[in-house]
Amino acid sequence: MGFDALNEREQAILKLLIEHYVATAEPVGSRILAQKYTIGLSPATIRNTMQDLEELGLVEQPHTSAGRVPTDKGYRTFVDQLLELKPISGQEAQALREQINAEGSTAVEDLLEKTTRVLASISQQLGVTLAPRFDQGILSHVELIPVAQKKILLILTVKSGLARTLLVEVDVELRDAVLERTAQLLNERLSGSKIGDLHQNLKERVKDLTGADARLLKMFVNASDSLMGMGGAGALRLEGTTNLVGNPEFKDHEKLSGVIQLLEERTSLVELLQQKGIGEGIVITIGKEINLSEAEPCAMVTSAYHAGRVSGTIGIIGPKRMNYGRLVSLVETTAKLLSKQLKKMF
Amino acid sequence: MGFDALNEREQAILKLLIEHYVATAEPVGSRILAQKYTIGLSPATIRNTMQDLEELGLVEQPHTSAGRVPTDKGYRTFVDQLLELKPISGQEAQALREQINAEGSTAVEDLLEKTTRVLASISQQLGVTLAPRFDQGILSHVELIPVAQKKILLILTVKSGLARTLLVEVDVELRDAVLERTAQLLNERLSGSKIGDLHQNLKERVKDLTGADARLLKMFVNASDSLMGMGGAGALRLEGTTNLVGNPEFKDHEKLSGVIQLLEERTSLVELLQQKGIGEGIVITIGKEINLSEAEPCAMVTSAYHAGRVSGTIGIIGPKRMNYGRLVSLVETTAKLLSKQLKKMF
């Protein structure tokens, strides 16, 4: 990207401008920068630099005689080239550890719930987590357990130790031996496969299983959708919607409404987060880079976390005008703690 | 309440006024009522009646020369004395049945999810459901099922057929015989009791169980919180937040923010709904009657539903200015369908 490389002064001005705008939400003018920060330049000089930045598409004016405001591209340059990580405070780190390393939580669900909450409360933004992608996992074993007459508990366990259960009802009472036999056959046929693949073609893969109870097989295939599907609703957790509402960027009703709609609809958000959680490390996505029109005024800081072989995504969502330095540190630390805790649990 | 009994004309005017206000969200003046509805009275006469209604505290003027708007007390009188039920349309009834009576859903969770969604979509308001109050149920039996080494599945089943499961980890590997023995002892000691009572004093009730594995007992007691507690987050479902956002009463940012905060916080909403779901039949709660300041601009139409011996709550939440006649029918029908389906399932 050499063609839009910034000289030192341009970098300094852009950095100060964004930092000031993040703090105040007001367009920032040349005088403010000259006064507030001992930068050794007059407003006029700063104005010249600002014009350069505007020509590069990094800042813009809401109207002719207002100060400048960063554009998406400006934020992008800022986070790519100028970002200073600001480690979270001792207290905050403490709070994180208390929630995530707590001994009490036996279930992944609890842990994610707590994580989402603490993310929201420390960031003062919207905290999000996406449960581990079950469909990435390798099936370890299937169990069919008689619970009551006509009720069977299905358990799917993956290699890392994650499991999902589903209580289903069958039409007729089945003898334990039949259950055991079918479970055994299913295990022989299926274990070692990736859940995602199984989800695609389960019907094909079990249709020629002789010796298994046909009714039971059918039930298993039917149930597989809820067992192997990611279960959009359950997988996504959101906390801190309130934190968004206060932001000046959402005083426009349209915008707020759009974002709330997005959060409610969930599926597109789930897809988005899945995609952001593929790689390693922190991913920052700003404004239009999120390919959803309703999310235009927002930015996300996300990171993958790991539970054995499978991974999920955590992150925070807020207005573009967010404290990237702080939030990147927060999400990074949280993802690490979460992965560590999950490793300990399995 | 004889002292504020309304004469026929006052009733008619109040009814028309509220109906018109519900439709338009604009203060309604005397001329409109005289013109729009063939009421056989001149605006002046209507004005006189309106003054009476105002003295009774049933309507009020936003400002001196505006039309009238119903007060909470006005709505209350309307729903208590003047409400005409408007049966939902055939299409809507069809949609309800399709979602609720669907054969596919094996799990109560799915069913509630669908119910919440369809409530929201038909009402064009916020749909809410609260899962059956597990703690009202009578414990039928406990099961401890070895799933993998060091992993045990706990199942709590109540008389009606509802069950909850939890996968827990134990420090040491336990032999099946030990599990069976402990489960048997737990059943002898606990089954037949109300879950809510057990939740209170489980530790006391099992501490002298000789012959049971101590470690297993401790694990069971620890797990009881998540098994027997109502699990606020999981019990409450909300759909249709977007439907609220569009309403003119929420164009004031403060109000919208308050309601969103309320929805997010969940615990007070759960308590509220539990309380409304105690009796039988439809409960309408209007404005300040909901004892939560953030919910002041809202009204709720709720009803209990039943799953065997235990009950839950469903309902819709919207602005006070809602179509009570239609929504009462909707919630009533939905609660009946839901109870019927649950009965069928167990």
Add this chain to the structure above:
DNA sequence: TCTTAGCACTCTCCATAATGGAGTGCTAAG
């Protein structure tokens, strides 16, 4: 006695200035 036409009154809403202020771009001097 109840109803209604008429009228003065009040208040909101909207559009139209008028003013002050913030911030810019440009020019010319240092």
Add this chain to the structure above:
DNA sequence: CTTAGCACTCCATTATGGAGAGTGCTAAGA
């Protein structure tokens, strides 16, 4: 290359003046 100075632009705020809606009250009519 930097900066002081200045004209200029645009927004935000406030004031002003109808137009419109709806009321309360009074007095006349049924």
